[in-house]
Structure formats: C-alpha cells, structure tokens
Amino acid sequence: MLKPKLLTLLQNRPEDFTSSRILKDLSAGLVVACVALPLSIALAIASGVTPEKGLITAVVAGFLISLLGGSRVQIGGPTGAFVVIVYGIIEKFGVAGLLTATIMAGIILMLMGLFKFGAFIKFIPYPVTTGFTSGIAVVLFSTQINDFFGLGLTQLPSEFFAKWSVYLHSFGQTNWMTLAVGLLTLAIIIFWPKKWRVFPGSLAALIITTLLVKFGGLNVATITSTFGQVDGTLVMPHMPGEISLEVVRKLLPAAFTIAFLAGIESLLSAVVADGMIGKRHRSNMELVATGVANVASGLFGGLPATGAIARTAANIENGGRTPIAGMAHAVFLLIMMLCLMKYIGLIPMTSLAAILFLVAYRMSDWRSFTALFKAPASDIAILLTTFTLTVVEDLVVAIEFGLVLAAVLFMKRMSDVYQIKNTDDDLFDEVRRKDDIDTKIIAKHVSVYEINGPFFFGAANKFLDSLEHHKDCKVLILRMRSVPAIDATGFHALERIYDRCQKDGVQLILSHVQKHVLKTLDKYGFIHKLGEDHICKNIDASLMRAESIVSGRQHFLE
Structure with a gap:
C-alpha cells in the first residue's frame, strides 16, 4: 500500500x-x-x-x-x-x-x-x-x-x-x-x-x-x-x-x-x-x-x-x-x-x-x-569477497561481484541438493503420496507450518511474513522434511523466528530436520539454544511434544 x-x-x-x-x-x-x-x-x-x-x-x-x-x-x-x-x-x-x-x-x-x-x-x-x-x-x-x-x-x-x-x-x-x-x-x-x-x-x-x-x-x-x-x-x-x-x-x-x-x-x-x-x-x-x-x-x-x-x-x-x-x-x-x-x-x-x-x-x-564463518563455505566465500572488494576496490564492484558470486553458488548448491534428493527415495515417495500441508491449526494454540524446498533467503522472508497470521499460537511446529539445505540468510531468519517466538511466549519445535540441515544448525549452536527435546524426528512426535507443552501450561495456569 x-x-x-x-x-x-x-x-x-x-x-x-x-x-x-x-x-x-x-x-x-x-x-x-x-x-x-x-x-x-x-x-x-x-x-x-x-x-x-x-x-x-x-x-x-x-x-x-x-x-x-x-x-x-x-x-x-x-x-x-x-x-x-x-x-x-x-x-x-x-x-x-x-x-x-x-x-x-x-x-x-x-x-x-x-x-x-x-x-x-x-x-x-x-x-x-x-x-x-x-x-x-x-x-x-x-x-x-x-x-x-x-x-x-x-x-x-x-x-x-x-x-x-x-x-x-x-x-x-x-x-x-x-x-x-x-x-x-x-x-x-x-x-x-x-x-x-x-x-x-x-x-x-x-x-x-x-x-x-x-x-x-x-x-x-x-x-x-x-x-x-x-x-x-x-x-x-x-x-x-x-x-x-x-x-x-x-x-x-x-x-x-x-x-x-x-x-x-x-x-x-x-x-x-x-x-x-x-x-x-x-x-x-x-x-x-x-x-x-x-x-x-x-x-x-x-x-x-x-x-x-x-x-x-x-x-x-x-x-x-x-x-x-x-x-x-x-x-x-x-x-x-x-x-x-x-x-x-x-x-x-x-x-x-x-x-x-x-x-x-x-x-x-x-x-x-565472525558468526558467518560457521556457515557453508559458499557463504564464507561471498562474505570475504564482498568485504575485501569493498575495502580495496569500491562498493559498486563489491556488490556486483558479491551478487554474481551468490547467484553462481546458489545454482551450484541447487545442483548438489538435487543429488541429495535422489539418494533418499523413501522420504520423497512419502512426500508424493501424502497431501503436503501448508498452514493449519492442528489443535488449539498449536500451529504447523511446512517449508517445501531449500530454506534460502527467498523462503525465509516469505515465512517470516506468514507468522503475522498466528497471533494466538502457543506452540509453532516448523516442519522441515522437505528442506534439504539452509544457507546463512536462512539461518539468520530462523534465529529471528526463534527470537520472535521467545518474545511472544511461543515454543518453537522443528520436525523432521534432515541431516545436512541438522549439521549446519549444530555448527551454529542453534540445537543447544533451542533444546534437543524441541527437535523431533517426525510430525507425530512433534504433535505429541506440542500437546504436552500446551497441556502442561494449561495445568500450570489452573
């Protein structure tokens, strides 16, 4: 507007x-x-x-x-x-x-x-x-x-x-x-x-x-x-x-x-x-x-x-x-x-x-x-290239090279992700058999959101905008079964999601996190921050965990 x-x-x-x-x-x-x-x-x-x-x-x-x-x-x-x-x-x-x-x-x-x-x-x-x-x-x-x-x-x-x-x-x-x-x-x-x-x-x-x-x-x-x-x-x-x-x-x-x-x-x-x-x-x-x-x-x-x-x-x-x-x-x-x-x-x-x-x-x-040095090597390369060119050349050249390098490495990462998908047929057969969920209320005060595709900068900002619709949410489940990779911008957005949940008194649960993503989150120390009990192997375990949190909170209030 x-x-x-x-x-x-x-x-x-x-x-x-x-x-x-x-x-x-x-x-x-x-x-x-x-x-x-x-x-x-x-x-x-x-x-x-x-x-x-x-x-x-x-x-x-x-x-x-x-x-x-x-x-x-x-x-x-x-x-x-x-x-x-x-x-x-x-x-x-x-x-x-x-x-x-x-x-x-x-x-x-x-x-x-x-x-x-x-x-x-x-x-x-x-x-x-x-x-x-x-x-x-x-x-x-x-x-x-x-x-x-x-x-x-x-x-x-x-x-x-x-x-x-x-x-x-x-x-x-x-x-x-x-x-x-x-x-x-x-x-x-x-x-x-x-x-x-x-x-x-x-x-x-x-x-x-x-x-x-x-x-x-x-x-x-x-x-x-x-x-x-x-x-x-x-x-x-x-x-x-x-x-x-x-x-x-x-x-x-x-x-x-x-x-x-x-x-x-x-x-x-x-x-x-x-x-x-x-x-x-x-x-x-x-x-x-x-x-x-x-x-x-x-x-x-x-x-x-x-x-x-x-x-x-x-x-x-x-x-x-x-x-x-x-x-x-x-x-x-x-x-x-x-x-x-x-x-x-x-x-x-x-x-x-x-x-x-x-x-x-x-x-x-x-x-x-310095936190970005925990990110994938491609993000570190973008960071150091942009930084170095800004210092020794000028900002225009730095931004041009940074964006071009980001685009090239993004395409390479997409190629790598395609190979990862082909090595896990069972998971993606399940995705094709079942109806993918977008956003819905599973139980009172519990919301589930699924991201389909890599959690890169585009998906990250779209997801952050969608959080405005979850005003009465007490537990937010982020279903990540179809997220084969996450970059530094995606992790930065994930941290913002976590911080917003903390501020609003909302518990964040990650469901079905793939190995490559889990490894990246572990390098950042995010698993320790979130708590291992808030990372569940599938949606059923996530919903059980969410129900226990909600019922425990209601019992406390009573």
Whole structure:
C-alpha cells in the first residue's frame, strides 16, 4: 500500500495522538536531535564536505522520511555507510556532481517504490550485506586516523593500503595533545552513564572537549581552523548545476549505488524497528519517502540520506511511537543549527574522529561477521569477497561481484541438493503420496507450518511474513522434511523466528530436520539454544511434544 503511515494513523488510530502521547513523541524527538547533531556534523566532515551539509540532510531528509514514510518510528538522515561513496563521488565529480547524483538516486528510489520493488530488496543475501557493511566500517575507520592522531597530513592517497603505508610512516609526528583530546572523547562516550541517556554521551563529549580546547588554549585542530568559518543559513532549493544527457550518463552508476544502499539501509532499519515495537512497516512507501527525501536533500545542498538504525533505536527507547517524533527531531535540529552554528566551528576534529571510530565499530557488527564463518563455505566465500572488494576496490564492484558470486553458488548448491534428493527415495515417495500441508491449526494454540524446498533467503522472508497470521499460537511446529539445505540468510531468519517466538511466549519445535540441515544448525549452536527435546524426528512426535507443552501450561495456569 502506497500510503504514508502518518496518514493511516491519523485516519484509523486517533488515540495515538492524545496530548500525552504527542508530548512523549516530542520528548523522544528532542533526545534524537541531540544524538543526531554530533553524528551529522562528523559524517559530513568525513565525507569531505562542510558540517552544515550534514545538518541540512538531517533536517530536510529527516522531516520528509518521517512525514511520508511507511514506518511509525523511522529516523532519517546521513549515515556512516554513505561516507565512502560520497567521498569518492566528490573526488571524481565535485560537490555539484554529488548533489546531482543524490537527486537522481532519489528519483530511482521513488520509481523502485512505485513499481513495488521493496520486496525484492529483501532477497539480497545476508553475507553480501554483512560483507559490504563491515567493509565500509573498516574504510570509515581508516579515514579518521589522520584527524584522531593529529598527523597533519594534507595529501592522502585514496587506496586503502597506500593510505595505511603513509600512516605507518607518519605516526612519529603524532600531536600528543590532539591524541589526548581524542582519547578523552572516547572515554566520555564509552563510560557515560546510561541513566543519563536523555543527554547523549557523544554530545556531552563534544561540549566538554570543545570547552577544554577553547579555554585551555590547546594546539588542536578545530572545524574552523580546518574548513574556515561555517555557514548556518538554510539556502533555498536549487538545481546544483547544468543537467545534460552526458552528465546523467556519467553519474548514473553513482546514483544507482546511492539508491541501492539507501534502499537497503532504510528497509533494514525499518525491519529492526518493527521487531522493537511489534508493528509492520510498508516497504514500498518507505522507498518512495526515502526517494523524495534524497531529491529534496540534493536540492537544498545536502547529502544522501536513508533510515538510520541507531537513531531509530534511540527514538524507540525514548518513547517515540508515531512519525511526529521524527518530524520533531528535524525541527529541533533546525533550531540548533540556526542558533549554534557559530559555536560548532570550535569543535575539535579529533573529537569528531573519535565519534566516527565508534560509528565504524557499531557498523562492523563483528559478531555477525565472525558468526558467518560457521556457515557453508559458499557463504564464507561471498562474505570475504564482498568485504575485501569493498575495502580495496569500491562498493559498486563489491556488490556486483558479491551478487554474481551468490547467484553462481546458489545454482551450484541447487545442483548438489538435487543429488541429495535422489539418494533418499523413501522420504520423497512419502512426500508424493501424502497431501503436503501448508498452514493449519492442528489443535488449539498449536500451529504447523511446512517449508517445501531449500530454506534460502527467498523462503525465509516469505515465512517470516506468514507468522503475522498466528497471533494466538502457543506452540509453532516448523516442519522441515522437505528442506534439504539452509544457507546463512536462512539461518539468520530462523534465529529471528526463534527470537520472535521467545518474545511472544511461543515454543518453537522443528520436525523432521534432515541431516545436512541438522549439521549446519549444530555448527551454529542453534540445537543447544533451542533444546534437543524441541527437535523431533517426525510430525507425530512433534504433535505429541506440542500437546504436552500446551497441556502442561494449561495445568500450570489452573
């Protein structure tokens, strides 16, 4: 449905807009604005532009993503994933080229939403997204070494290994005062009390270190000393330069990269938010809103924008439950930008580098990265290929190779699966003799779902969508007799199924798990987590186990 979530809530849920509810959303919006202020500045500078462009992006795009989006709680703005792309586009085409590419990407995103491509983005394999996200984190980290250590380097090579070679030969000229301020920033953020989350640690660190550098007379580079005086005025929307077919042709690959990454990030953030609040977003409307936001951001001189997972989570944790919170966050940021820009220039560059170190650390998601080494060898190959190419080449090449490799290995795995089927005639004779079940209620509060075919990324997302129909379920039996293989994305979805069941108080039982799948689950440690008594050899044993769970629970309640 192409209808903004805000409009749906206004029409169907007026109880969500009581004065007390709106006050909570406004409060959440203020907290998120405090989180977004230092991040937007840091991300803009890391991208090679002046700090106000990051704030403009958060204000303009953040407001539109919340106003028009398909999620209740999505917060939009610049994110760390775009830093590497934006920096590369500016080096090649200049700021005007970046703004034009951002507008083009916005149009592509709108078309993707209008043609309902939102569901197709879910089919990108998990190792591909993990590989390029972790690769971007490594590159982002490497871009901040110069500012964090105060090396004073002005001409850095863009290639990853060449850049680190320069760093290693330059550490002898470290500005120890700059390094000390950077370490202080990290310490404040890391050890900032969680009970004071209304005032984010990153903002507190910027204020403290800025005052220290200003009044302590420290020899530490600041935004003003690096970029000159920053301008806090909001310009009227305008086209960044002359548009011609030749310009469009040159910028089209960059625009597709921005659109691709913005679409993935927005929908990933929306899915995470759904899990936190127990609601569902509209993927196609989210793409349209992100597209409109990017067009507007480009016209106002901002950066590419997308849904920001960390800021969205902060919104939810502080009580935001309607799009008003996201719109309020943009308004509060605009007020801060207009009133505080003359002081923003005093912020030390090393403090911003420290903030981006932590952004890179969170982006890397090293637990998910290392967990994938338990996956089949084909998934590991996809992960390492995408990661390596993102670091040493660029994101476009990495995604292209990752997807092609995933497709090739997928076809090989299908060939291997066909041979496995032929070696177990009895099992598949039984499948052909009996009527396959899809979804049905076997007993009160017991639901059975059967997956026919390999549990790869397509089947995984389809099954997750089907769980919405099992609201009164107490025991969910997942019948896997026709699942001869499972990949990393399928296992990731299985974990999400398990986590959702845990959250809803539902017991998950796996029935008739084949040997190859069981071996993969054992490598991940999932059998231990689920419990061996929740893995049954056939449907009859599964139903008996389910009945004992339900009757035991009812007896307990009585």
